[in-house]
Amino acid sequence: MSACRYEVKRKSWELPFLAEPEEVAGLRRIMRLHLNHWGLPGAVEAAQLCVSELVANVITHVGAGTPTTLTVSMKGTHLRLEVQDPDSRSLPTLLSAHSEEEAGRGLSLVDSVADRWGVMLTASGKTTWVELATELSAANGHVSDPRVSKAEAVLALYGYSEAAPRQGTSLLSLAAAEEVSVHLIADLLHWLCAHGRDPDEAMDRAQIRFESEAGQLA
Template identity: 65%
Template sequence: MVIEHCMSRKAWDLPFLAEPGEVAALRRIVRTHLTLWGLPHLVEVAQTCVSELVANVITHVGTGTPTTLVVAMKGTHVRIEVHDPDGKALPTLVSATSASESGRGLALVTAMADRWGVIPTEKGKTTWCEIATELVRNDTHVDSPQVHRAEALLTLYGPSVPLSSSPTRLGLASWEEAAITLIADLLHWFRAHGQDPDTALDRAQTHFEADLHAAG
């Protein structure tokens, strides 16, 4: 069994004033949302792109400019948009040396994102970039052998209706509860065999973190 259509990644937007003090908060919000989307491995790249696109507004449009951050899925890419009211100050990629004090932001975006661009709008412009994921569809999870093994076990614990046919919030909650029951049963197994459940959890966490590190 493969649990499909299991992630609801709805687009979200956040109006803010383009000020240096806002960047840290925007980075935290991006981290929270991408983690909830099951894409924590993209957090660093996405945060860098957001920082540079907002810095571009601050530098070339002005501090305090009313701006909006939008994060959405476009196919299997994460799309980041920064909307500002100045349709004339269009960002361009320049050749910036290591000693340059400006012009390096979009070079970073170019290096880290798969593509970027600028769209003039009636209210100003939208500067965007897109970051590739490992998804095969925008509503499923990142594929891995560990996830497949877990899903095979969850067929013994999950609700009677397959998650792939009922990707609702209630359906997800039922499968999450099944996963927690599975973990609890495994801890009972360790205790029944004279092993410390807390030690088992610590070892499992170590394996989990090692897998994440190996995946980059």
């Protein structure tokens, strides 16, 4: 029996905003929430740093209140961040490591964490982009995590007879995998009840453990 694989759909998204210092904290929070939702907690810190510095660069060199757009997408297994602004004249410049100027140091930080970055001139201004390596082995795959791997092994065994025949393939959609997960959890609660254990207590303990582990990755 071939193992099932569950895809994570990471659809690109964009967020228009005005480049103001008070917007940076909100952008960092959105990045953390969205990348955790995408299953990329390991990329959060670098992505937050890059977004903060690129937006700060717009504020400093183009001006506070500049209409700006953040676009987040996947390019293969790399996370791609784009910050677009309407000024094609003020181009980001990477200073040398020995420069005593404060301006431009943010790009040194970006350069230190990014796999690659650059600037594209567009008809409406410019786009500064950054690509960050992730732990993914496939664009729609999961980050290597033994807990996820164990869960997928169980779901492959448990859901094979129910979900796979209806799909006509062993590649289940995320929605189908979620449905199989719900059935599995419900059956485990029945098993606990049949053996004299409290299913509510088990659910509470599982939730606490999950939140604790998720918090360590945030």
